[in-house]
Amino acid sequence: MRRPVYMFILGLFLLLLTACSRPTYPFVRLNVEAEGAVVAAERAAGRLPLRVAIAAVISPKATFDTYSPLLDYLAKRLDRPVELLQRPTYAEINELLRTGQADIGFICGGAYVEGEREGYMELLAVPEIGGTATYRALIIVPADSPYRSFEDLRGRRFAFTDPLSNSGRLYLQYRLAQMGETPDSFFGETIYTYSHDNSIRAVAQGIVDGATVDSLVFDALVKSEPELGKRLRIIERSRPFGIPPVVVHPDLDPALKMAVRDALIGMHKDPQGRQALAVLHVDRFVLPDPAAYESIRRMAAQVRGWK
Amino acid sequence: MSDHSSRARRWLRRFWQWITGISIRYKLLGMVLAVILLLGLAVTAQVQAQLAHDLRQSLEERGIALARDMADDATDLILTQNIFGLNQKLRATLETNPDVRYVFLLDAQGQVRAHSFPNRVPPDLLAVNRLGPDQPWRVQILDSDEGLITDVAAPIFEGKLGTVRLGLSLIAGWKQPWLLPHAGFCSPPWRLSSWAGWPCCS
Numbered sequence: 001m002r003r004p005v006y007m008f009i010l011g012l013f014l015l016l017l018t019a020c021s022r023p024t025y026p027f028v029r030l031n032v033e034a035e036g037a038v039v040a041a042e043r044a045a046g047r048l049p050l051r052v053a054i055a056a057v058i059s060p061k062a063t064f065d066t067y068s069p070l071l072d073y074l075a076k077r078l079d080r081p082v083e084l085l086q087r088p089t090y091a092e093i094n095e096l097l098r099t100g101q102a103d104i105g106f107i108c109g110g111a112y113v114e115g116e117r118e119g120y121m122e123l124l125a126v127p128e129i130g131g132t133a134t135y136r137a138l139i140i141v142p143a144d145s146p147y148r149s150f151e152d153l154r155g156r157r158f159a160f161t162d163p164l165s166n167s168g169r170l171y172l173q174y175r176l177a178q179m180g181e182t183p184d185s186f187f188g189e190t191i192y193t194y195s196h197d198n199s200i201r202a203v204a205q206g207i208v209d210g211a212t213v214d215s216l217v218f219d220a221l222v223k224s225e226p227e228l229g230k231r232l233r234i235i236e237r238s239r240p241f242g243i244p245p246v247v248v249h250p251d252l253d254p255a256l257k258m259a260v261r262d263a264l265i266g267m268h269k270d271p272q273g274r275q276a277l278a279v280l281h282v283d284r285f286v287l288p289d290p291a292a293y294e295s296i297r298r299m300a301a302q303v304r305g306w307k
Numbered sequence: 308m309s310d311h312s313s314r315a316r317r318w319l320r321r322f323w324q325w326i327t328g329i330s331i332r333y334k335l336l337g338m339v340l341a342v343i344l345l346l347g348l349a350v351t352a353q354v355q356a357q358l359a360h361d362l363r364q365s366l367e368e369r370g371i372a373l374a375r376d377m378a379d380d381a382t383d384l385i386l387t388q389n390i391f392g393l394n395q396k397l398r399a400t401l402e403t404n405p406d407v408r409y410v411f412l413l414d415a416q417g418q419v420r421a422h423s424f425p426n427r428v429p430p431d432l433l434a435v436n437r438l439g440p441d442q443p444w445r446v447q448i449l450d451s452d453e454g455l456i457t458d459v460a461a462p463i464f465e466g467k468l469g470t471v472r473l474g475l476s477l478i479a480g481w482k483q484p485w486l487l488p489h490a491g492f493c494s495p496p497w498r499l500s501s502w503a504g505w506p507c508c509s
Contacts, residue, residue: 025450028431030408036427040418060386061464086387 053102110166137167242292
C-alpha cells in the first residue's frame with residue numbers, strides 16, 4: 001500500500017528536479033578576425049557587361065520591374081551580361097553617358113537635347129506606342145479640387161519631376177515664360193519629386209495642388225492602378241513632343257552600337273522581346289527622327305538661355 | 308544497488324512515520340503555510356514569466372520593424388548604386404539603436420553587399436536564419452560569444468535584391484538579465500509553473 005505513495009513522492013521530486021534546461025540556440029562566433037565574408041565584388045569575372053543607364057522617369061523600384069525583361073532580352077540577344085544603372089537625377093544619368101560609364105541610355109527628351117548640344121549623345125532608337133513616337137505633358141490636379149484651369153494654380157503648391165525633364169519641368173517653364181512668369185513668381189511653392197510616378201502620387205495624396213507629368217507614365221499608372229486615376233484630373237495637355245529616346249555616346253564602338261540598335265528594332269519579332277515590350281507598354285522600337293525633338297530644342301534654348 | 312534502495316526505502320519510511328506522528332494542529336498549520344508559500348511562488352513565477360514573454364516579444368517586434376525599415380530604405384540606394392548612402396544608413400542604424408549589434412545586407416545570390424562589422428561578416432552568421440522565398444521576415448534567437456542575439460531577416464524589394472540581417476543584443480536591450488529566457492529564474496522550483504502550462508521557458 002505504501003509503495004505507490006513512495007513512488008508518487010519520488011516522482012514529484014524528480015519532476016521538480018527536471019530543471020528547465022537552457023534552450024539550445026544555434027551558436028555563432030561574432031568575434032572572428034581572420035574568417036568570414038567580405039563585400040562581394042560588384043561584377044563577376046567574365047564578359048564585360050553592357051551598361052544600360054535608365055533615367056528616373058519612374059521610381060527606381062518601378063524601373064527595375066519594368067525594364068528587367070528588356071535587359072534580359074538584350075543580354076540574350078547580345079550574348080553578354082547587362083547591367084542596370086540608375087541614378088536619382090537625370091543629370092547624373094547624363095553624366096554616366098558623358099563619361100563613358102554607361103553604354104546606352106533610356107532618357108527623357110529634355111535631358112537628350114542637353115546631351116546632344118554638348119556633343120556626348122546621339123539618338124539610337126525610339127519607342128513607338130499606338131503608331132506614334134510622341135507623348136505629351138499633362139498638368140494634373142486632385143480630382144476633388146476646385147482647380148479647372150492652369151491659371152487656378154497660381155500661388156499653389158506645384159510639383160516638378162526633375163530639372164532636366166521635358167514634360168516634368170521644361171514645358172511648364174516655357175509655358176510660364178510665354179505668360180511672362182517664372183515658376184517662382186507664379187506658384188506659391190514648388191518641389192522636385194525626381195520621378196513622374198512620384199509626382200502623380202504627390203498630387204493624389206494632396207502633398208501638392210498640381211504637377212506636370214509624362215502622359216505615357218500617367219496612362220500606364222492609371223491603367224495599373226485605376227483607384228489612383230479616380231483621385232486625379234487632367235486640366236491641360238501639351239502639344240505632342242518627341243518621345244523619350246534611347247541614346248548612346250557618339251564614340252561608342254560602332255559594332256556594339258549597331259548590335260544594340262538591331263536588337264531593339266527587331267524586338268517585336270522575338271517572343272521574349274514581345275513580352276518585354278508588353279511590360280514596357282511599347283509596341284516596338286523604331287529608328288529615330290532627330291527633327292521630332294526640334295520643339296524641345298527650341299523650348300530649352302529659350303528657357304535655359306542657350307546662345 | 309539493492310542496499311541503496313533498501314536504505315532509501317528505510318529513510319522514506321522514517322520520514323513518513325515522522326509526518327504521520329505530528330499532531331493534527333501542526334499538520335494543519337504546516338499545510339496552510341505550504342499552500343501560502345506555493346501560491347506565492349506560483350504567482351511570482353507567473354508574473355515574471357509573463358513579463359519575460361512580453362519583453363521578448365517587444366524586442367522581436369522592434370527587430371522586425373528595424374529590419375524592414377532598413378530593407379525599405381536600402382532598396383532605392385541599391386538600385387541607384389549608392390554604396391556610400393547604404394553604408395551611411397547602416398552606420399546610422401547602429402548609432403541610433405545601441406542594442407543593434409550588427410546589420411548586414413546580402414544580395415539575391417547570398418553574397419555580402421554591405422555590413423557593419425569592422426572587417427568581415429562572421430561565417431557562422433551566414434549559415435543561420437535563412438529566409439524562405441515568401442517569408443515576410445524570420446526571427447531566430449542565436450547564442451554567441453557575446454550572449455544571446457535576436458537575429459531578424461527581412462527581404463529587400465520582395466527578395467529580388469536580397470536580404471537584410473539585423474542582430475539585436477538581448478543583454479544590451481534588457482536591463483534585467485533575470486528576465487532572459489535562459490536565466491536561473493527557470494530553475495527547478497519554477498519548472499512547476501512551466502509544467503502547468505505557463506510560459507516560464509521557451
